[in-house]
Amino acid sequence: MAEKMAMAKAINESLRRALDTDPKVLVMGEDVGKLGGVFRVTDGLQKDFGESRVIDTPLAESGIVGTAIGLALRGYRPVVEIQFDGFVFPAYDQIVTQLAKMHARSLGKVKLPVVIRIPYGGGIGAVEHHSESPEALFAHVAGLKVVSPSNSSDAYWMMQQAIQSDDPVIYFEPKRRYWDKGEVDPEAIPAPLHKARVVREGTDLTLAAYGPMVKLCREVADAAAEEGKSLEVLDLRSVSPLDFDAVQASVEKTRRLVVVHEAPVFFGSGAEIAARITERCFYHLEAPVLRVGGYHAPYPPARLEEEYLPDLDRVLDAVDRSLAY
Amino acid sequence: MAEKMAMAKAINESLRRALDTDPKVLVMGEDVGKLGGVFRVTDGLQKDFGESRVIDTPLAESGIVGTAIGLALRGYRPVVEIQFDGFVFPAYDQIVTQLAKMHARSLGKVKLPVVIRIPYGGGIGAVEHHSESPEALFAHVAGLKVVSPSNSSDAYWMMQQAIQSDDPVIYFEPKRRYWDKGEVDPEAIPAPLHKARVVREGTDLTLAAYGPMVKLCREVADAAAEEGKSLEVLDLRSVSPLDFDAVQASVEKTRRLVVVHEAPVFFGSGAEIAARITERCFYHLEAPVLRVGGYHAPYPPARLEEEYLPDLDRVLDAVDRSLAY
């Protein structure tokens, strides 16, 4: 039953399945209908499920998330698309003060099963606001769950699970991996949504990443292997909650950890992972947890993004620095 | 010349001085005029400087920050008040995508000397959205500077410096300290805006804090002293940039660090400090950097905030845990 498909297609198929099986599922956002989204992730869905299930919205992100909340209050399960990472901020108030807090505010009486899809990250040579990685700004906010798949199969299954979740889920799609193909088996039994996965075993050092950086870390591990270094690669999959147990288990074995993400290092996921893993593994670590990520500067114009984004060399450099301790 | 005054009054005096000396300085926000702000921080300013310098705005935070940006483009230096921490989010888009990035976007041609004052933090028994500590959500964003005074003198001088800064500054006011009195000398030579200060010397462990938690940390140090423990207390003063050099210097001496803030620990300032200081002081640290802060839950109703907020016992507990390594 498994089929090879691009990540964008895997998400499309997952949305299709959800629309098909649960009449309460809605897809909404700018250009998600006739156009099928600027990345075609919702391609064909409006044609097949109609305008009342797959909704082209006015150009107003706060309005999109705010009305999605209202629809969820009415019993719907909206899957909202934010067109690009940099355009989520007009909706930030609704996400942080309403979506994240209504379950607690109502002492559990109200559930808001809203999924917010955000194509994120750089590497596609885009103009400003189209390449950012704002996941830390959501992970810090209690009440939200934050996930990011790294491959087609996870993209498919994590979307199923996000839609089924009774909590709001911010679903970050690594847009530069949209066209990467991978197996999707719609009859598989998926791993739990918030568990990390060891995607490559190793003994000398752990690389932890999620979303777009997992592929890079695998390449780094390959390159390092050629130099005789055995790196373990963890696909974290979920940023909130973070699967610290998995990281701890790996670090207790390898004694070294490098965290890689596209987002700026300062106050990024790597900080939280480093802080907590250092606490948990204080006597195991042979080196401080190192972080590779974006610099403390606005995401640069496309012709500079190669310098800004973690790449093979920069991660290898961090690996070397760690191993040098 | 020095005078004892409450922190709210110190900020008021600082704003007054800025309005007085620089005709380009404006004060704007909801209720800042006739009412003088809900905390009276802008008390009397409209009366003395007129409605065109001290501006009651419509009830729309994005509009307030967005027009402040426009005013700054015209050469003004607006000091914007957000009425409470929880109400900054409607302005978040303007702050993150415009205010923070315009200097870089314009390759330095455009400067936006806008100060955003945010009374923040809990401990005043308020209703929802009136007690939050969102500083991490600003520190992660390049282009912004983030500071928080802990006492009247700093409140006065850091406001002067924030207004003089050509970068946007998010100025977090620890509202529960508004009524605490301290010396303010308007003729002093202030410390640099982004430098931490050792407010109590010690040898056994460093407590690092800013804003409302500095006072608590001093009390902790007093209590610990009674038990024979010598704690150094650092007032970080600035969250972005963070004065890592100062923390490092202290930790190289004490070999132990506990970071205290009201904001949730997860993805909070403590994570960044722990990660970087562990990297810088890997061989000095006798214990992992520990963090004391809010839990990963929406800020609770007032009758629970004592459990939520770091207090003497919780910090002492962390101190003990650190010393036990």
Next chain:
Amino acid sequence: MTVESSAARKPRRTAAGKAGTTGSKTGATGTKRTTRTTRSAAKKSAEPGLVQLLTPEGERVENAEYDAYVAGITPEELRGLYRDMVLTRRFDAEATALQRQGELGLWASLLGQEAAQIGSGRATREDDYVFPTYREHGVAWCRGVDPTNLLGMFRGVNNGGWDPNSNNFHLYTIVIGSQALHATGYAMGVAKDGADSAVIAYFGDGASSQGDVAESFTFSAVYNAPVVFFCQNNQWAISEPTEKQTRVPLYQRAQGYGFPGVRVDGNDVLACLAVTKWALERARRGEGPTLVEAYTYRMGAHTTSDDPSRYRGDEERLAWEAKDPILRLRRHLESSGHADEGFFAELEAESETLGKRVREAVRAMPDPDHFALFEHAYADGHALVDEERAQFAAYQASFAEEGGH
């Protein structure tokens, strides 16, 4: 109920001073203008925007458009409206007193806005859904929410103490304007379901400036959502008069979005009832959103933390007291003979009972369990919350062991 409305051209209005003006002087010159208006009150067309069915003196005036919506109202129902307003005011006063006594951390009084809230609240049907701000105690009353439940958040024991779905009355929302979008989304859902329920969103004059409210106008118009935007223009957003939010009357905002806006005398419970019914029925019929601006007055402070003497004078308040919503209906009940002394006396007693019940309920309200901190952050759980809960438990337990602190 249209008998009283025959004397159509007598001077009878002191209430509607500001209706139809540009709003640019709202507040400051309240008294003077009221006086002027009283003198020229016979010229009904001078205030074309304001819908009024009861004068401040309690006289019923005809209104071709809206009479139908209260045509069948019985004396009993009229007394019911009166009772609602009186009990709501009593509850509100009790809450204010409880705040002074330290039992509540804060209270946001609805004093003066009883007619706007009871009129609109009673216009809703059980299956309609209401999205309030933080001041809709009267609407909550109409929806059958136990008033003591409203006090939890002001006491600081919770952030919302009722199940929104029990009475189709959403939680109080503090972030100004955000609920307008929730209401719109909910209404979109109602339409999708093919139901003929309607949704009503409350917000204030200040809130009208928020982008979220504008976006809710856009979304509701584009999707033709069955929602009524009920704006209580109580003249003030904390210390700012309405002229800081708009230079034209707020009800006019709607037409630029393609749906009707109406200004109703917010101190006239009958008019509020009629206009809201009309708007809700439009929604049910699939005619989409309506904006109702209830022109009223916040007679008290913004909240118990506020000191209005810093920004407004007593004259304004006095002028509005003459238009008191409760007094007005009382006069009407008395002059029409629809209520007797017995009714008023009984209601007085009922008020006292309510006050006592509220007082006792608040005092008996337990503090939340400490572990409530971790209870509802997530519906499906979160590993970090579990971890922190466990740490918290161990920490708490350490005191018990030590026996200290």
Next chain:
Amino acid sequence: MTVESSAARKPRRTAAGKAGTTGSKTGATGTKRTTRTTRSAAKKSAEPGLVQLLTPEGERVENAEYDAYVAGITPEELRGLYRDMVLTRRFDAEATALQRQGELGLWASLLGQEAAQIGSGRATREDDYVFPTYREHGVAWCRGVDPTNLLGMFRGVNNGGWDPNSNNFHLYTIVIGSQALHATGYAMGVAKDGADSAVIAYFGDGASSQGDVAESFTFSAVYNAPVVFFCQNNQWAISEPTEKQTRVPLYQRAQGYGFPGVRVDGNDVLACLAVTKWALERARRGEGPTLVEAYTYRMGAHTTSDDPSRYRGDEERLAWEAKDPILRLRRHLESSGHADEGFFAELEAESETLGKRVREAVRAMPDPDHFALFEHAYADGHALVDEERAQFAAYQASFAEEGGH
């Protein structure tokens, strides 16, 4: 320049099909409606909302309100407008071609919107300030911004390649609607300075839904700021027709905020010039904001990444081609004898030169220095940036040392 406008009641309009309708069918039925309108074009009052001074056939029509604003226009100025539009279109086409050749990462074409942009842009005074979206290449041209500067961000070498204060032309803004607030704030500053400059903010039909745009209406009205909101309704926000943003014509939005809104034929450069001048002069006179809706059409794709065939048919485009802004003025210049073949030929040559210059300039545009990453994050520096810059330098240097990579 009012001589042509004597034949006032001849059928002459194919352009204004949708003006004055509710906007609820915008787009889908473009051709049909145009046909219908052509037939009934003599009934001028059928499109009360649309200001037009030049018919699609290039005939000058009278307009009592706006003629005055172009009354003194000389043949030379008219040729100037034509030249502006032609060169802008040429530049735009060159940029599109450069994107196809891989020299630019993206291009947002203004094809079809030349009249809206040149008309409004030429209405501004040197001391006025302009806040564009990302598509105002024609306005940039009018402001004297070298067109090659516009290409930097689309090539990916910068995020804004000019000094906004050199030409009072702000940087392109990508986050939809946010610049409307900047313009409003800037205008508030102008008023504070007592200057008589005006400010103009550009945005699209899609942008009209953003809360920020609504808030800019509120702020500008309340402070009576000298700002003109110039909305180019080009019928589409990427794939969404205007009916997804509003159910009434957008210019009507303004009245709900208390200032005038006007719909102008956005393919008529004269009308755009006149209406914008009028609005800017209102602003200068202290009469506050105005909303101008330029009713036009995005003839190309949203950007070079877009494929409009997925969401709209060719007929619509064909219908709008008949209203082409450049063709229209050419007809007028020809029929009025204000331009001869020599002029057109010379302009053709100038176009080619411009194209060549742009091509060469882009190809020669250097990539930014790697350290530019750290250069402008802050005006006053930031310790962490310094630290990261130093680390980056060391890291870069390590390759040089190794001689590798």
